[in-house]
Amino acid sequence: MSVLTNNVQAQSVNPVLQYTVSMPNPESHYFHVELNCSGWKEETIDFKMPNWMPGYYQMMNYSKMVENFVAKNDNKDLAVTKANENTWQINVTKNRPFTLSYDVKADKQFVANSFLDTTHAYIIPNSLFVYINENLNIPVSVKISGMKEGMKIATGLESIKESKTEFYASDFDILYDCPILIGDLEELPSFKVKGIEHRFVGYKLGNFDKVTFMSNLKKVVESAVAVIGDIPYKEYTFIGIGPGQGGIEHLNNTTVSFDGNGLDNPDTMTTMMNFLAHEYFHHYNVKRIRPFELGPFDYDKGNKTNLLWVSEGLSVYYEYLIVKRAGLINEQTLFNNFESSINAFENSPGRNYQSLTQSSFETWSDGPFGKQGENANKAISYYDKGPAVGLVLDFAIRKATENKKSLDDVMQLLYWQYYKKMQRGFTDAEFQQACETTARISLAKEFEYVYTTKEIDYNAYLSYAGLRLKEQVDYDSKSKKYSFQFLDTKNESQQKVFYSWLNK
Incomplete structure (x- = not known):
């Protein structure tokens, strides 16, 4: 495009x-x-x-x-x-x-x-x-x-x-x-990944270091492609629409609200790369690796599914990892990203009322970030809990396979089996089966975090990578604050999981 x-x-x-x-x-x-x-x-x-x-x-x-x-x-x-x-x-x-x-x-x-x-x-x-x-x-x-x-x-x-x-x-x-x-559109210098052209075209892009921006974006695309190992389009374009809020993914392009003014600030650049990584990874995860219900589309009544936590929540999970694996952020910034999702979810009263599958199915009435108004405390956002459960599944698979397999292998299996071979989406049961096939064990305990409101035992999984989640309480706001920390000592197995997870 x-x-x-x-x-x-x-x-x-x-x-x-x-x-x-x-x-x-x-x-x-x-x-x-x-x-x-x-x-x-x-x-x-x-x-x-x-x-x-x-x-x-x-x-x-x-x-x-x-x-x-x-x-x-x-x-x-x-x-x-x-x-x-x-x-x-x-x-x-x-x-x-x-x-x-x-x-x-x-x-x-x-x-x-x-x-x-x-x-x-x-x-x-x-x-x-x-x-x-x-x-x-x-x-x-x-x-x-x-x-x-x-x-x-x-x-x-x-x-x-x-x-x-x-x-x-x-x-x-x-x-x-x-x-x-x-x-009056501006096109930035394009780049190729595996011989495939990638462009950025937009309206009122603003003033920023456009060479550095496109260099960073190329690293993001390369990192995302490495997760799946295949490029399914002839060319791809990021389309900056100027003002407008949000981004929407498509098969060979994404349209994103974009203002480049301020991108010379490293934090602003990181935020933008996270955003673009998320929208780009969607061409795999939802456009091709898709829930069974998302196709054929019913443009009249809509297509409800329990699996938006996979399509959106796991795209957030990979957005964080892709930018880190691209070498654009350090470990602490990666931790900060996960902490923001976990803190938002754990401080939501809705975590006791609504499961991930319910959040996905009810987004048509609740909105993508949960119910609003008087019912706001009875809903969650799959954008927050989704990456947390992605972390649990990834580390559970790594532990079960002695770090030979990961969530990356699950995404590859879904891509090649359902999109490429069967040319259809996957069901709830087939997603769990893909995870368990990869792990070679039952993950019924982990999927309770998907289907129920069971409290997540983060440390049980973070410990596999030599990490833990520290909890503090802000007594003024009564809110909890969670932060990632390293365990005092890490054995060889924990070190391998940690560095493999970061793709070092």
Whole structure:
């Protein structure tokens, strides 16, 4: 994925869907979308706008931003019925081409929302492009019209022929997986890992040492690739959308809120590398190594799963390790990262009420960071407990196999067995089985930390690496503070586990 993408010739298919996006009055924050349709044998067609986007597990109700929905055939209006909040039913003439047009308001700067102003445009395809029920597998094309002089496009979509403004998706899953950024974009010097191009393109990137930044990012990518041992894409691009908050992962790119001003501060640079490591590792863990329920996607009702603690929580776990293994932080900073997650979880009253699997399943109603308001004390965040349980599983596997295997081997098994060979996601039972196959022992005790609210015995596992967790109490706030410490003495086995864990 890049500003100038690999060229492909769009195939002539029947039926055909061709989208054109224009921005006639960007100051109004409205995109105008036209959809040319041909080759349809039905006389009544339901067009639906997705209610959410994979990677952000909340109902976004994108249809609420749609206005002026019109259908025409030979310049004559066709009957349009609003079947429900996100469905428009069109009566058409069989085998006759017709056109839809509608406007989409885009005035919220957030990574899961489209945005448009006079300086740039950010398109979440799920919020702009309607689909036809039971026809998600057909190819589509997208054309960007009316761009200002000098503007560029960054997207994971493949370009049609030599065009810089027309793109192709083999199906709607690919279309919805490829956000589009338009504006006066800056591209940083790219790098290659295993011969594969990696780029960073963005809007208003800011002032910082861009050579050092890309050097650090290359180390992050190399460290992440080393966990799995395979690169499954033709090229990859980090897309900085400017203001917007958050990041969303995709198969060959990630869109991230980004402001480079301040990256000359080492702590700020470390925080950014953690963030980018997390989003990058997601192209493995959730996009390919995925829970069984996350595919095929139900863009109408959503896809609930118990396993977001694996997809998100273990991505936090690896975010910490990847940056350390890349040589960008020292041991103490790694400890600080884990301490922040453990302290957040252990000081949450919700740890006595909600398990990791419940937290994952209920994120659609609770939000990614747990319930809010009066029920906030009865929920946890899988972003906090997930890496803590990742630590437990990793050290349990290392102990059981005399440090010959680790959680890395579990992730590799899931990648090669389920994504590559079986081409599907894994179930709850299959994830535990993968861990136990790697460890060659039962891990039922460890998985109680996943399925129940049982208190985690951190020191039982940290001791395998010559570590312990020290507990202190702040008597003013009544909160607990946990910190990593080395045991007074470490035997040879503990030293091997510790240094292998850090990948020294």
